Amino acid sequence: MAHSFRSGRENELELSTSELTGALGDSVTVLPLLVALAATTSISLPHVLVGFGVFQIVWGLYYGMPLSVEPMKALVGLAIVGSLSYPELAAAGLLAGIVLLVVGQFGLVGHLQRIVGEPVIRGVQLAVALLLLEAAIGLSVDAPLVAVGGFAVVAAFALVGYRQSSVLVVLALGGVAAVATAGIPTPSVPDLAAFPAGTPAFTLGALEGTVAQLGMTIGNAAIATALLCGDLYNRDVSADSLSKSMGVTCLAAVPIGGVPMCHGSGGLAGKHAFGARTGGANVLLGIGYLALALVAAGALLAAFPVALLGVLLVVVAFELGRAAFEPVSDGRALAVVVGVGVLGLAVNVGVAFVVGAVAFWLVARAD
Template sequence: MAYSVMSERHSDLEFSMSELTGALGDSVTVLPLLVALAVTTSVSIPHVLIGFGVFQIVWGLYYGMPMSIEPMKALIGLAIVGTLSYPELAAAGLLAGVVLLVVGRFGLVGRLERAVGEPVIRGVQLAVALLLLEAAIGLSVENVSVAAGGLAIVAVLALVGYRHSSVLVVLGLGAAAAVATVGMPTPRVPEAAIFPAGVPSMSPAALEGTVAQLGMTIGNAAIATALLCGDLYDRNVSADSLSTSMGVTCLAAVPFGAIPMCHGSGGLAGKFAFGARTAGANVLLGIGYLALALVATGALLTAFPMALLGVLLVVVALELGQAAFAPITDGRSLAVVASVGVVGLAVNVGVAFVLGAVAFWALSRRT
């Protein structure tokens, strides 16, 4: 049964099984990073989950669609490998928030989007799809038998017409395995505090990480995600609006213990792949994150079988990869898409975006 109301942004707000499964499709791009953060840093996982929960709801209702909320992967990756401490991560997130808010409010991202060319943006989508596929393989090889079982579940449910439900079944099994391993923690309300895991501290490493992150964020989380909103949901969402909302998110969330967050084409494709069509998915996922914040511990998260998430990431990667290639028909544009995707996988999404833009401009000048 589905319940729906009308939001102010001409989109049904529906609460149904497909919205629930679609919501969980976004979480598979988030949970692996949260597990790694819990193991390697001093971050407060309950505060991080509250940040995700609040802003899933806020931006879902604001945009009136299943808008994605993801970690800023370049900065989070640097924190996981030990290059950034949590105070440095917080400082980088605040700096990124200021920059994104300013460029969004002055319309600079939209100007860049018009100059870059659609094949480059599609290439960024492909790069993210390839990175998700790489992550999926990495997670799956940690426990091949578990991954094979998860793949079998997804395949069987898809064959009988319940592909969207596979995410609910797979995540449910993983959660049950985690609870069976470490037990159910006692619910506890996280303490409200300013910078509960450490006061921000700017450093050369944090500044370099911010620059790398902004390249990825502008290319993927703003421009590529804006394009994907039209592809998947027939919605006209500007890249400048997305940049502004990401800036607001970082500036509002990081001081209360959350991590730097952004939108992203991977999470958006994940929601669509598993059935989300309205902002109801964001409300459901936001409530889920807030509930998980009451019981989440590092031990509980690390007990979750990551190989199961790898299986679901494959589905998300295929959805995003299909969206990247679907509108492209001429050979030159296909070459640009493929080249940007490969460079993004091999080097960095931000670097691929810049190089692709320069190459596309040079090719356009020759015609």
């Protein structure tokens, strides 16, 4: 049974079974990253979930379509692997929010994407994927049998055509194990406070992470998402408009304990593939995140099997790495992608981004 009403945008806002299943398409990468981030840093998971719940609903209502709201994967990935502390992550989120708001306001998104070059952006994606894979090995090594069991679940679901849904099943199994260990948590409302997990630290690491993230955000979360809005939903949404909404999201969410968030072409495509056609998917998913925030107790998180977190990170790393290679069509671009990815793993993602951008500019100039 479906209920729908006009949201003031071009599309109806529908609350139906297909919108509910479509909402799952945006959570298959969000929840694993958030749980892993909460297990490896000082963030407050309830506050983070509140941020996601609020902005899923806000942008679903505003755009009238199932726009994705995801963590900024480069920044969150760097925090998970220990390259950024939470205060540095918060600072990077604020910096990214300011830049996205400014470039969107002045219509500069397309210009920045052309300067950086898509192979460099894809190389940053590969670097983050490799770092997540390295972290996954570290999380899984102490309980190899649990990790093998988790991979068996992923493989089984992949064989029957539900590879993306497998991460939600692994999350559910880990949640059951955590409840069995720590007990059912008492629902509680997260405290209202400014920067509840730590004051932002504007360090060189935060600046490097911001620079690396902006390359991915401009290419994937703004430009590619704007194209998909037209391809999948016949909506004319500009990359600059998406940039501004991401800037607002970061500047509003980070001070209340959230993490840097962006839109994303993968999440938008995932929602569409799972059946979402209106902003109702965002409303339903946002309500789900807010409900989960009430029971996301620290004790429950501490009891979550870390080896299963490793399995989840492997799946996320695979998806991110696959996306980095999919659009590469020639050998020179492939060399840039691999070079930036390996340099990011071996040295630093920010350094790799700058080196890759300079190399891309020199090659383009030579042509």
